[in-house]
Amino acid sequence: MQKKRITLKDIARETGVHVSTVSRALDPVERRTITEEVVKRIQAAADALGYRPNRIAAGLRTNRTMTVGVMIPDITNVIFPPILRGIESVLEPLGYASIIVNTDSDRDREIRLLDVLRDRGVDGIIHAAVLRSDPSISQAAQDGLPVVTLNRKVEFSEIPYVINDEDAGICQMLRHLQKLGHNRIAHIAGPQDLSTGQLRLAAFRRAADDLSIAVEEALIVTATRFDEVEGGRCLTTLLSAGKPFTAVLCANDRLALGAIEALRERGIDCPRDISVTGFNDMPFLDLIRPKLTTVRIQQHGAGRAAANILLQLMNDNADGVSLETVLPVELVVRESTAPAR
Amino acid sequence: MQKKRITLKDIARETGVHVSTVSRALDPVERRTITEEVVKRIQAAADALGYRPNRIAAGLRTNRTMTVGVMIPDITNVIFPPILRGIESVLEPLGYASIIVNTDSDRDREIRLLDVLRDRGVDGIIHAAVLRSDPSISQAAQDGLPVVTLNRKVEFSEIPYVINDEDAGICQMLRHLQKLGHNRIAHIAGPQDLSTGQLRLAAFRRAADDLSIAVEEALIVTATRFDEVEGGRCLTTLLSAGKPFTAVLCANDRLALGAIEALRERGIDCPRDISVTGFNDMPFLDLIRPKLTTVRIQQHGAGRAAANILLQLMNDNADGVSLETVLPVELVVRESTAPAR
DNA sequence: CTGAAAGCGCTAACAC
DNA sequence: GTGTTAGCGCTTTCAG
Secondary structure, eight states: OOOOOOOHHHHHHHHTSOHHHHHHHHSTTGGGGSOHHHHHHHHHHHHHHTOOOOHHHHHHHHSOOSEEEEEESOTTSTTHHHHHHHHHHHHGGGTOEEEEEEOTTOHHHHHHHHHHHHHTTOSEEEEOOOBSOOHHHHHHHHTTOOEEEESOOOTTSOOOEEEEOHHHHHHHHHHHHHHTTOOSEEEEEOOTTBHHHHHHHHHHHHHHHHTTOOOOGGGEEEOSSSSHHHHHHHHHHHHHHOOOOSEEEESSHHHHHHHHHHHHHTTOOTTTTOEEEOSBOOTTGGGSSSOOBEEEOOSHHHHHHHHHHHHHHHTTOGGGSOSEEEEOOEEEOOSSOOOOO | OOOOOOOHHHHHHHHTSOHHHHHHHHSTTGGGGSOHHHHHHHHHHHHHHTOOOOHHHHHHHHSOOSEEEEEESOTTSTTHHHHHHHHHHHHGGGTOEEEEEEOTTOHHHHHHHHHHHHHTTOSEEEEOOOBSOOHHHHHHHHTTOOEEEESOOOTTSOOOEEEEOHHHHHHHHHHHHHHTTOOSEEEEEOOTTBHHHHHHHHHHHHHHHHTTOOOOGGGEEEOSSSSHHHHHHHHHHHHHHOOOOSEEEESSHHHHHHHHHHHHHTTOOTTTTOEEEOSBOOTTGGGSSSOOBEEEOOSHHHHHHHHHHHHHHHTTOGGGSOSEEEEOOEEEOOSSOOOOO
């Protein structure tokens, strides 16, 4: 079986000093308290024997596992991998590993997986939650576990969160459409039990109001999932409602793609007849025709931001962290929007 | 800080028995050796106190962390998330968590990350390697660490691997093109330091030979990366070589998409003028026009297969495992192939 | 059937 | 400066 691992004891025996001395000599900060010559000898022996510290054992003692938990709805959703790389880019160099779990936006699964993470003694959690309410995570935070949420604010809690500026994104998009002469603008909203769906719908109403664009309730239809099929279905509903519109602002890219497809099937051209817009700017969008006009959100950056906040929390600098981090978004005008007919 | 966790000791005190008794009562297999009534009392106390076992401590003792390492090139590559979900689908229900690391196909990073995983005491590793040679992983396997590779066979080793039937895929595709009347078929090969790139090129030569299709060296061009830009560049090279061809078989979907784009820019229509095929059947392909004819590989299934093999290895059933697992692939004919002109 | 005790590998008081 | 000792929470002999 597994070749016996070298432990502190082995290298203590080898160098004729005590394990604790070895431990100190190998600890970059404690090292200073040890005679330089001894440190050198120990270091040499450690290298020679191929010593690798056992983090498990250290963790048991220090109560720090150097592991963080990352909860996301579904890794298969293309917007999450970049976020994960962003997180990794700050945490990994510091020696942290992350355990990623997929909640499938399922409440029970989420609760169970949170327990899994706690059982494993993670030092903190980044929760790319989308569910609008999850008492378990607040409880965990209250118990003293460092938690940061991504994309969503947990109400009535002191949990720091990083979000994208959905409001600004929707507003910029509406302004863009308005400039193109659109004033009858439909909205395909996302699922209202997901934070992004709800936030973007609220932002739509607010922005329309600000820009003096009339919001017709019949021109707002809500998807049950963030996917192409639902985008198509919603567009069909919109069409059959009979109220005219010249543009449809969708709560995310996939809904928009589905909507465009549904238009095409009916011989309606996007953007000539109807403009369609997305949100997120997911990968591969520029391969799909017409190239979608959308709002680019920071993905890698959001991961980095969340990781940095978590680091502060884990290092007890909890006072210095700002509760809210809002990342700027960017309007990306491509081919799916054109002047209103 | 963190609310004090309930330990075995707490529930021992509560029930008036010894910790070891509690430990046994809570272990599904050892439980049988304990009086039913006592088990019930302990269970009740555990539930009441909200006991959650500390896996770290258990791991230190048992030398099993119930954690596996998963090495992939880059989570951002859409073919990996489904693989990860496949792995998770078999491992997670059994109580395993996985630590995923991105190697970026970088040799040094790979070595370093392997050490990271070993330091964390993973019980086994699934290595979705693409680099053609990596001595470190063989060393790890030799040291007794259970290892399975995905997509690639490590030569001269006893490491079990699961691969897709690249040969069959390429062959079916060539036959499909042949049936459409193509006999001057180009190949845009993938990077030759990545296993898939190399395997598929070899398969191309072999299949062409089997089907009596002449292989013209000028019609084989090798990409340096698996992306659209390289696909476009390779197609340009092909075009400027002056040798006529009516179809181009690409080593993966992204190369194919880039190739189609490059054709379009020159006013050459796919599939009317030239047929183009991909490999992998990555997500979102059906949103891109023309819909790509490709070879569907099992992604989720590959993850599951690898996880199952790893399980056997970790449970010392090493004798029962087959060294090689070849998963079937499937030809998916869509719109990017048409009869040769 | 249950208790006692040792120990996994490491760190952190406390001595010397 | 370095050694001693205790103990993190759990499992696992070995007694009883």
